[in-house]
Each structure stands twice: as structure tokens, then as C-alpha cells.
Amino acid sequence: MKTITSRDNPAVKRLHALAHSARDRRSEGRTLLDGAHLVRAALDAGWPLRELVASDQGLGRAEIADLLERCTGVPAIHLTDALFAHVSPVDTPSGLLAVIDLPVPPPTRAFAESLLVLDGVQDAGNLGTILRTAAAAGMRDVLLTPGCAQAWSPRVLRAGMGGHFCLRLYEHADVAVLLQGYPGQILATGLGAGARGLYEMDLRGTVAWLFGAEGRGLSMAVAALATDTVVIPMPGAVESLNVAAAAAVCLFEQVRQRRVA
The missing domain is CATH 3.30.1330.30 (Ribosomal protein L30/S12)
Structure with missing residues (x-):
């Protein structure tokens, strides 16, 4: 040495x-x-x-x-x-x-399984935590829009704690193109009129989860892809969750429903 x-x-x-x-x-x-x-x-x-x-x-x-x-x-x-x-x-x-x-970008393909879409998530700690959560929940594919932090940066890798090595990461993804013909639900979280409670949703099938930037949320273009909007029930005196926490709640509610199905 x-x-x-x-x-x-x-x-x-x-x-x-x-x-x-x-x-x-x-x-x-x-x-x-x-x-x-x-x-x-x-x-x-x-x-x-x-x-x-x-x-x-x-x-x-x-x-x-x-x-x-x-x-x-x-x-x-x-x-x-x-x-x-x-x-x-x-x-x-x-x-x-x-x-x-750095890994060779995975080839684009038609997606038929549950996946994660991250739109403009810029905080390295949040991004790495979400990737680790996705891997733990059994996800394989994560689409990252051009506004996201570099997925393979040392700080994101550190926060991911090995989750990267279980995932196919599509950076600078054109989400609208990649989700064309997607066979499952495309779900965004939000508080708007018509949002449905997370625990009332049937999540046993294929879901593309959309999560946006820490401050502004989803861009209009990505939000428009959602087939439904879900809200996470929060009986406490807070208005919203950190994006990494929200992703964990949603992904593991899907895991829970699939286990009891």
C-alpha cells in the first residue's frame, strides 16, 4: 500500500x-x-x-x-x-x-412493475434515503427527472447505504415518454380536492409513485401524469411530511397490503 x-x-x-x-x-x-x-x-x-x-x-x-x-x-x-x-x-x-x-445507464424499456418517479429531489440526504427505502420495499426501477441531485454522488451514495446496488436508476429521465402505456396506477401525493386517503386505496397491483421536490412538490408536467392523488392521514398538528418520510409511508403501505392480500 x-x-x-x-x-x-x-x-x-x-x-x-x-x-x-x-x-x-x-x-x-x-x-x-x-x-x-x-x-x-x-x-x-x-x-x-x-x-x-x-x-x-x-x-x-x-x-x-x-x-x-x-x-x-x-x-x-x-x-x-x-x-x-x-x-x-x-x-x-x-x-x-x-x-x-459510474454505471452504464440501463436501457429504456416498457415498465410493467411498480416503480418510483422522483421529480426535482435535490437534497442528497433525502434522495439517498428514498433510494434505500425503495430498495427495501422491493422496488427495482427509479426514474429521476433532470432536476434531481446526481444519484451517484458520494453524499447520495452515503445516504443510500447500499440501496443503489439493488436498483436500476434512470437519471435525466423523460418521464412522460417512459410512462406511456404504463399498465398500473400512477399516484401522486397531495392535499388538493379529490385526493383519496392512502389507506383507502387498493395498492396491491402495479403502481408508479410520483414524488416531487422538497419545496415546490411535483412539476406541473409530472403531476399531470397522475391517474389519482392520495393524501397521507396526519392527525397530528403538522401539515406535511418530508419527501423521504412520505415516500417511506406510501411504499410500505403498498408492501403491507400485498402481504395481507
Whole structure:
């Protein structure tokens, strides 16, 4: 394992760019996984690792040492704690990073199963949490409109905690085109007139769930695709839920209904 101690080293500059620049990630075709849990999830999913990066403190942790031993043959470098903090994509460095290739976009196709549509979700934590929830609920396909955060950015990956590796992610999706002929319900959440209670809906069949940006909600174009609008009952003294929480409630109500069907 090579040790690097200078910020001027080309490897350090490259890692810093991957951590902090969407343009550089696209240009190089690679991104960073942050933390032992995420690296293990990638390995368990058979995702190839291109490079491993460990800090002084990281090398002292048994969990990270075990992962490095498991990854014999993967190029690895050792950074001082200060340098690792410099290239880390998060405020609290984990002690371990991995470089992976950005995936080839999945081929477009006619969808016949339940799926998730995310329209302009820009917060990395929310987006990653929703992707993890979708994977946990058994979803396979997620369509992301051009206004969404970069799905494979290090912060979204960190929040997703491995959910990415179970999903087919369609970024910059033309949702209107991809949902043409969709055989199931297309449901949006909202409070408008005519909205139906979530727990009154029959969700056992195929559903395309539409969730919008944290502040403005769904764009008019995406909202117009909905065949129905559902409202989540909230007896407490709040008006709305965070988009990640709303997605979790809806997806797992569908899971619940399918289990008792």
C-alpha cells in the first residue's frame, strides 16, 4: 500500500475532484464510496472496486483492516488523516473510501412493475434515503427527472447505504415518454380536492409513485401524469411530511397490503 503525504500529489487532487465535483465525476466516469458499510455493500453486490483509500485512523480499525484484506488485488493507497479529511466527501471522515465506475445507464424499456418517479429531489440526504427505502420495499426501477441531485454522488451514495446496488436508476429521465402505456396506477401525493386517503386505496397491483421536490412538490408536467392523488392521514398538528418520510409511508403501505392480500 502506497503512502501519500502531499496535497500536490496527483492522486490526492483526483480524489478531491471526485469527492466535490459532479463535472469531474462525469468526466472521469467514476465516483466515491464513503465508509466501511458502503464498501461492504458494494462487495456483497459484486460491484467492482477500482481503488481503496484508507486513513491513519482507518487502518487502525479492525473492520477496515478486514475489508482491505478481503480486497486483495485492488490498488490501495494510505493517506494521513489530514489528507484523508481533505479528500473526504463528508464532514466526518470515515477512514475508508473506494473508487468505483459510474454505471452504464440501463436501457429504456416498457415498465410493467411498480416503480418510483422522483421529480426535482435535490437534497442528497433525502434522495439517498428514498433510494434505500425503495430498495427495501422491493422496488427495482427509479426514474429521476433532470432536476434531481446526481444519484451517484458520494453524499447520495452515503445516504443510500447500499440501496443503489439493488436498483436500476434512470437519471435525466423523460418521464412522460417512459410512462406511456404504463399498465398500473400512477399516484401522486397531495392535499388538493379529490385526493383519496392512502389507506383507502387498493395498492396491491402495479403502481408508479410520483414524488416531487422538497419545496415546490411535483412539476406541473409530472403531476399531470397522475391517474389519482392520495393524501397521507396526519392527525397530528403538522401539515406535511418530508419527501423521504412520505415516500417511506406510501411504499410500505403498498408492501403491507400485498402481504395481507
